Amino acid sequence: MNTITLEETSRWYGNVVAVNGISMTIGPGITGLLGPNGAGKTTLIALMSGFLSPSAGRVTLDGQPIWRNTEAYRTIGLVPEREVSFGYLTGRQFVLANAELQGVPDPGAAGERALEIVDLVEPAQRRIATYSKGMRQRVKLASALVHDPAVLLLDEPFNGVDPRQRLHLMNLLRRMGAEGRTVLFSSHILEEVEQVARQIEVVVSGRHAASGDFGQIRRLMTDRPVQYVVVGDGAAQDRALASALIAETSVVAVSLRPQGGVDVSVSEFGDFAQRLPVVARDHGVRVLELTPTDESLESVFSYLVGG
Numbered sequence: 001m002n003t004i005t006l007e008e009t010s011r012w013y014g015n016v017v018a019v020n021g022i023s024m025t026i027g028p029g030i031t032g033l034l035g036p037n038g039a040g041k042t043t044l045i046a047l048m049s050g051f052l053s054p055s056a057g058r059v060t061l062d063g064q065p066i067w068r069n070t071e072a073y074r075t076i077g078l079v080p081e082r083e084v085s086f087g088y089l090t091g092r093q094f095v096l097a098n099a100e101l102q103g104v105p106d107p108g109a110a111g112e113r114a115l116e117i118v119d120l121v122e123p124a125q126r127r128i129a130t131y132s133k134g135m136r137q138r139v140k141l142a143s144a145l146v147h148d149p150a151v152l153l154l155d156e157p158f159n160g161v162d163p164r165q166r167l168h169l170m171n172l173l174r175r176m177g178a179e180g181r182t183v184l185f186s187s188h189i190l191e192e193v194e195q196v197a198r199q200i201e202v203v204v205s206g207r208h209a210a211s212g213d214f215g216q217i218r219r220l221m222t223d224r225p226v227q228y229v230v231v232g233d234g235a236a237q238d239r240a241l242a243s244a245l246i247a248e249t250s251v252v253a254v255s256l257r258p259q260g261g262v263d264v265s266v267s268e269f270g271d272f273a274q275r276l277p278v279v280a281r282d283h284g285v286r287v288l289e290l291t292p293t294d295e296s297l298e299s300v301f302s303y304l305v306g307g
């Protein structure tokens with residue numbers, strides 16, 4: 001129930017392939033859609049919410065295609081990434097307008113209920129233009145909840161939101177997930193996704209790169225080969241360290257840097273982190289610095305897709 005399925009789904013814009021043959025299933029509970037900027041997250045969410053038709057493949061809700069399916073639209077709530085452009089409306093007016101558009105039986109009551117859920121009843125008489133970033137996210141969430149959707153899709157809901165509001169939003173999502181709704185939110189930050197999502201789907205360059213719980217994804221990301229610079233106390237120490245480290249099973253390559261320090265390629269970080277202090281001590285080397293050299297999220301992601 002309330003399961004979104006993508007089968008070999010692609011979406012292209014002219015000759016740009018934004019989503020490339022993705023198959024995945026999103027069921028009840030919270031799923032994090034993780035990927036760097038431009039990975040295709042917004043396009044995927046637009047496909048799942050029926051805003052875009054797939055160029056190839058199928059996107060279904062409980063077996064029924066979502067595109068142009070009014071029934072599915074009644075089941076899905078969407079919190080888009082873009083800001084509410086009606087800053088001159090009060091929060092209440094905005095949420096009410098959405099309740100009316102959804103055609104719910106009692107739009108006034110539905111709007112109030114949604115404002116209550118996101119804890120915005122009191123500021124609801126103020127214009128949205130006066131809201132903080134976190135409040136603007138919450139008013140979008142309220143408007144997505146007016147028809148009590150069983151499926152909730154949120155595009156980068158934590159972007160630019162301050163830590164306190166972020167916690168509030170996370171708790172809200174947790175509650176929605178615990179109620180048995182299917183909740184999917186996108187993010188480019190692993191830590192953010194880890195904190196709330198039961199299941200994580202990673203997309204990179206329009207492709208489905210990995211899938212699993214946060215333990216599995218974290219392991220994939222930390223167990224990849226990583227480059228470090230280790231700096232000892234002087235050139236002789238660097239040399240001693242280099243020759244000692246190459247004997248370690250977690251080390252794949254070492255080379256001395258002309259400017260000082262040793263470049264070390266590590267296949268398994270956990271083991272290396274435990275062994276480095278031991279090796280340094282055994283060889284009388286003082287380690288002054290240990291720095292990862294390719295820790296950018298992009299390098300992590302490109303490793304996951306084998307790039």
Ligand SMILES: Nc1ncnc2c1ncn2[C@@H]1O[C@H](COP(=O)(O)OP(=O)(O)OP(=O)(O)O)[C@@H](O)[C@H]1O
Nearest residue numbers: 013016017018035036037038039040041042043044
């Ligand atoms: N309307 C469009 N026309 C042409 N190309 C587009 C269009 N929308 C998105 N793209 C391209 O498709 C790819 C995926 O974009 P998408 O917005 O889905 O990624 P994203 O993961 O949501 O990224 P971001 O977090 O930066 O929004 C990008 O290369 C983007 O430039």
